[in-house]
Amino acid sequence: MCIGCRACEQSCAQRWNLPWNEAVGNEERLSAHKLTTITTHDGRYSRRLCMHCQVPTCVSVCPVGALQKTAEGPVVYDAGKCMGCRYCMTACPFQVPVYEWSKRIPRVRKCDMCRDRQLAGKLTACAEACPTGATSCGERDALIAEARKRISDHPGDYYPRVYGIHEVGGTSVLMLSAVPFEQLGLRTDLPGQPLPGLTWAALAHVPDVVSVGSVLLGGIWWITHRREAVARAEGPEGERES
Amino acid sequence: MSEGVMTLPRTGAMARFRSAAWYFWRFVFLALMAAGAYATWLRITTGLGGVTNLSDRFPWGIWVGFDVLCGVGLAAGGFTLVAAVHIFNIERYKPIVRPAVLTAFLGYLLVVLALLFDLGRPWNIWHPLIMWNPRSVMFEVAWCVTLYSAVLALEFVPAVLEKLQWRRTLAWLRVISVPLVIAGVILSTLHQSSLGSLFLIVPNKLYPLWYSPMLPVMFFISAVCAGLAMTIFESWHSSRSFGRQLEMPLLNGMARLLAVLLAVFLTIRFLDLLHRDALGLVLVNRTETWLFWLESALIAVPTVLLFSRRIRHNPVSLYFMALLVLFGFIANRLNVSVTGMEAASGVHYVPRWTEVAITLAICALGFAVFRWAVLNLPVFQQKPVFQQRPAFEQKEAGES
Numbered sequence: 001m002c003i004g005c006r007a008c009e010q011s012c013a014q015r016w017n018l019p020w021n022e023a024v025g026n027e028e029r030l031s032a033h034k035l036t037t038i039t040t041h042d043g044r045y046s047r048r049l050c051m052h053c054q055v056p057t058c059v060s061v062c063p064v065g066a067l068q069k070t071a072e073g074p075v076v077y078d079a080g081k082c083m084g085c086r087y088c089m090t091a092c093p094f095q096v097p098v099y100e101w102s103k104r105i106p107r108v109r110k111c112d113m114c115r116d117r118q119l120a121g122k123l124t125a126c127a128e129a130c131p132t133g134a135t136s137c138g139e140r141d142a143l144i145a146e147a148r149k150r151i152s153d154h155p156g157d158y159y160p161r162v163y164g165i166h167e168v169g170g171t172s173v174l175m176l177s178a179v180p181f182e183q184l185g186l187r188t189d190l191p192g193q194p195l196p197g198l199t200w201a202a203l204a205h206v207p208d209v210v211s212v213g214s215v216l217l218g219g220i221w222w223i224t225h226r227r228e229a230v231a232r233a234e235g236p237e238g239e240r241e242s
Numbered sequence: 243m244s245e246g247v248m249t250l251p252r253t254g255a256m257a258r259f260r261s262a263a264w265y266f267w268r269f270v271f272l273a274l275m276a277a278g279a280y281a282t283w284l285r286i287t288t289g290l291g292g293v294t295n296l297s298d299r300f301p302w303g304i305w306v307g308f309d310v311l312c313g314v315g316l317a318a319g320g321f322t323l324v325a326a327v328h329i330f331n332i333e334r335y336k337p338i339v340r341p342a343v344l345t346a347f348l349g350y351l352l353v354v355l356a357l358l359f360d361l362g363r364p365w366n367i368w369h370p371l372i373m374w375n376p377r378s379v380m381f382e383v384a385w386c387v388t389l390y391s392a393v394l395a396l397e398f399v400p401a402v403l404e405k406l407q408w409r410r411t412l413a414w415l416r417v418i419s420v421p422l423v424i425a426g427v428i429l430s431t432l433h434q435s436s437l438g439s440l441f442l443i444v445p446n447k448l449y450p451l452w453y454s455p456m457l458p459v460m461f462f463i464s465a466v467c468a469g470l471a472m473t474i475f476e477s478w479h480s481s482r483s484f485g486r487q488l489e490m491p492l493l494n495g496m497a498r499l500l501a502v503l504l505a506v507f508l509t510i511r512f513l514d515l516l517h518r519d520a521l522g523l524v525l526v527n528r529t530e531t532w533l534f535w536l537e538s539a540l541i542a543v544p545t546v547l548l549f550s551r552r553i554r555h556n557p558v559s560l561y562f563m564a565l566l567v568l569f570g571f572i573a574n575r576l577n578v579s580v581t582g583m584e585a586a587s588g589v590h591y592v593p594r595w596t597e598v599a600i601t602l603a604i605c606a607l608g609f610a611v612f613r614w615a616v617l618n619l620p621v622f623q624q625k626p627v628f629q630q631r632p633a634f635e636q637k638e639a640g641e642s
Binding site: 030060061062064083086087090099101102103106107195198199200202203206209210214218221225228 | 291297298367370378382424445
């Protein structure tokens with residue numbers, strides 16, 4: 001349905017007070033001054049924006065909790081907490097968070113799904129601006145139902161899958177396409193499980209290392225030094241300066 | 243087996259050569275500091291974008307890959323030797339515990355310094371201490387590094403206190419020494435492995451020759467190897483520049499342990515590839531494959547050669563084996579954090595001169611402070627016969 005008019009880009013730039021012109025429109029990649037973008041793939045259009053994962057990788061990796069998943073769905077960022085380690089950027093499977101590289105007090109930038117507008121009962125800026133209804137906004141379950149309805153009503157027009165139902169445990173942004181998703185540059189090799197489980201598998205062993213390690217090392221220390229004390233008490237060379 | 247202590251020849255000609263070298267190194271040091279100072283100025287005034295080639299697609303470069311990942315690993319000799327001497331009670335390694343602890347302490351200070359350059363908002367570096375996210379590996383690393391730096395400070399401070407002759411404080415440190423030492427070893431185990439866990443979150447970005455659920459285990463073992471190699475490396479250099487005797491029997495013993503641990507590392511490394519069905523990748527003709535073989539060769543060659551007694555007993559060949567291990571370790575860390583991440587990022591990252599300048603300046607600073615500490619504090623026991631027992635050893639005496 002997308003006609004590549006970039007109205008979503010313009011409304012997004014307006015909301016964030018970012019500059020938008022033809023040149024910015026042609027950049028076609030996310031950056032600190034462009035938090036959503038249309039991408040062109042052989043005459044077909046797709047969109048990039050934060051996917052707002054159900055179990056977000058960025059939220060799990062942030063050491064200071066600057067990124068949070070809100071109950072309404074949006075994943076939001078608090079620059080006041082951020083120390084700028086950029087682990088969220090490294091970890092994000094969709095390569096979404098971007099950085100203000102040229103600023104002296106830089107921030108991570110990302111789409112926040114217009115959380116303030118949503119709380120006020122409004123649509124996201126991009127959905128409101130979209131002239132064709134290619135971007136729509138609503139409850140996740142309702143959108144999934146709508147997507148499945150469109151696919152079954154017009155099986156010839158759609159690739160029969162909804163991107164974002166299973167990817168890394170599901171996302172709050174869903175995509176429909178006429179062609180397989182990889183032809184739109186979307187990653188289709190992502191696991192169906194949320195990624196934070198991967199690091200948690202290691203982190204969950206921290207208490208084990210601490211408890212077993214203390215006992216083991218304490219025990220070894222006791223044995224090795226006891227042996228020495230016994231040798232000192234028994235041996236004639238016992239009175240080594242202690 | 244030559245159990246004696248090996249002395250390096252010092253002739254008049256060599257002394258003159260050393261003095262020329264002294265000027266040379268002083269010049270190199272000042273040049274690196276000048277370049278580093280200029281790069282620091284640029285970092286402050288123009289931000290990360292002005293001094294690095296990092297980008298949205300490639301957010302971590304050599305400041306993370308080398309300064310932090312390698313820096314922490316190379317400092318692992320501290321906890322390894324402290325564990326050997328103070329927990330396993332292998333007394334003969336006492337003479338090299340202090341230099342290893344000093345290396346570790348300086349290493350961690352330099353890692354924190356490097357982080358101040360790399361973090362976008364370095365003034366918030368303390369935030370993980372109050373803004374918790376226990377699900378984050380980075381959070382765990384931040385806590386462990388903070389606590390372990392404190393442990394290292396307490397482990398090294400006896401050298402300063404002995405110089406100042408603060409006996410009461412020394413006695414107090416002796417009381418807490420055992421829990422302190424155990425805490426240090428556990429904290430090290432945790433964060434050395436967690437630096438590997440950092441990359442568990444990028445299964446689709448890190449090239450499969452390096453991405454593995456075993457990353458934490460492999461990071462831990464290779465860090466211990468790097469720590470031992472670093473201890474041999476620094477013993478050799480300080481014996482040359484301070485005219486110390488090289489404790490060959492000790493270095494030889496460490497080299498044996500190093501050989502075994504390297505063999506364990508390589509076994510796990512290749513078994514892991516086998517079990518992940520990634521072994522076929524080692525023959526695919528791509529950049530990653532060549533980097534993999536470079537890394538593997540740098541580790542495998544010293545592994546094999548260090549099992550030879552002749553190699554271990556010759557100070558020069560032992561030194562070069564340690565050097566190979568260090569290079570192999572650095573190659574491994576850079577492959578995991580930089581080169582292995584390139585293909586998926588779609589960009590080619592080459593550090594900018596300012597990134598290299600700051601990294602080199604931090605290294606040079608480390609060497610200079612180490613040298614100053616050795617010359618001014620009782621770090622090396624220069625007279626092993628007249629053994630004024632340092633506080634660390636008295637700790638154990640206090641227990642029995």
